Amino acid sequence: MSTHSVTASSPGTEANRHTAGGSVGSLSDVAQEIERHLPDKLMDPIMETSLLNIYYGDFHAVHDVNLAFGKNEITALIGPSGCGKSTVLRALNRMNDLVPGARVAGTVNYQGQNIYARGVDPIAVRTHVGMVFQKPNPFPKSIYDNVAYGPRVTGMKVDDMDDLVEGALRGAALWDEVKDKLKQSAYGLSGGQQQRLCIARTIATKPNVILMDEPCSALDPIATARVEDLMLQLTQEYTIIIVTHNMQQAARVSDRTAFFTARPDETTGNRTGLLVEYNLTKQLFSQPSDQRTEDYISGRFG
């Protein structure tokens, strides 16, 4: 397997590192680099961003992100706070549309189709690309209704809702814990159970990709371990893209890792997020090819 990395600059000399920030955005490199560096396995990615730029009003949040996500893989997006990784994640199922003033330029291809193309319904995108949030956010309804909500609102053709709910809860490794209290409020569950319920709720709509935005940051270590186990199981059917602050978590669960950082704008001081390095996780953690990545994973900044 190829272990070339998509880096912002060719690593090595000091001079190169200094100019790295500037060269990330250069249009000519980027296309080449995808061509050149992507590991063979990713020739047919399920999702792919190219020249993804995201703005909040006048604020340039994310600059020229090119990423490809492998089917049935777990991809981790890591980086210091404010580096735009969550913003990138929310662009992948058009959740940024809900933020007033947010604007996306560039393309996000899902199974070859640009989800930002004219005529694409963001609602339809979200049924293919589901999302699990940082804080467990079950609805103030019963456990059953939480899981059945997605299929109901999207008008999914369901032969037997009970079966579907059970399947989703089993898929999220929650069935045994809740099978006797399906009609009880989801608020009675522990934080970890609530987060797995949110995962069950997402897989009930049968997406292909599941986005997870720091799904374990509100959970204790045991609940975190359970969710991580669950993520590994889910890769049999789903592609997972996870944003995490926890580098150990990225190292434990992900196949590939993308490292982002923030670059302050020279004139305004606004911090714009950019992709520094994208590689197989073990490669990125053992032999980072960019000094900034190395600094971050060795705890020198961020």
Place this chain on the structure above:
Amino acid sequence: MAAYAETAAKTVLATAGRDRDRTVKSLVFLGLLWFSLFFGVLVLVALIVSTALEGAPRFDSDLITRYSSTLSPERTGFRAGILGSLMVILVTAAMSVPIGIAAALHLEEFANKDRWYNRFIEVNLQNLAAVPSVVYGLLAVAFVTLMGIHQRGLVISGAVALSLLILPVIIITTREAVRAVPREIRDGSMALGATRWQTTWKQTLPSAVPGIATGTILGLSRAIGEAAPLLIIGTATAIRFDPNGLMSQFTALPLEIYSTTSQSREDFRVAAAAAIIVLLVMILALNGLAIFIRNKFQRSW
């Protein structure tokens, strides 16, 4: 290091010397606060008690079952006013609650806050809530006249006046209740492929219902005590029949109390005092219901 921290802590605690919350200055201030609180509450209690004592002889069934009577003032009643107030409040609720909730949902969930006209409406909602109630009476007269109703003092006119009066209150409290529903709930719903309309209808609105109910009931309890806008629309102060529809003439309890207190005979003043207690009980019952709903159903996120 640890030893140093311990010594430092001891020094910090020791320098206080005495409880600084117990100096003369702070005690005087505390006393003033207590006095202010008691002054407000005492005046209210004194008013209620003296009214209740004055009206005590008339706490009988005649008070609420009989119409007003100038022939037998010792048996005069407020049946028309009580039923009129209840009727007009019901119609007011039926008109103002759906409109108020819909307006609030639009402003909070759908309106583009960058548009100047939406901001204009937002600012003016606050102003509308502060407009004197008399003005709403005038507005209601204009409104029902435009609708082609020229008769004065009808239930529909009263309800229009009171609806206009409490609409800003309902809109403002509904918006607050809707805003209190966390963004995560909406995001969770949208991320599952729900439309904005489904999210509002199935998540945001049900979660906000306790807050909306509380605010609405408080608005209605304000409306039930209003007399001024009803006077402007030409509501009669003494009527000897029950209201029987939207186009029926009516009188309201505050108006009947007002006209009764202006009578010179002692019996009328006793009856008016008793009726004031009835009105207070109605308002307290509504407020109590609001508090009950808030405590029972309000969710803390």
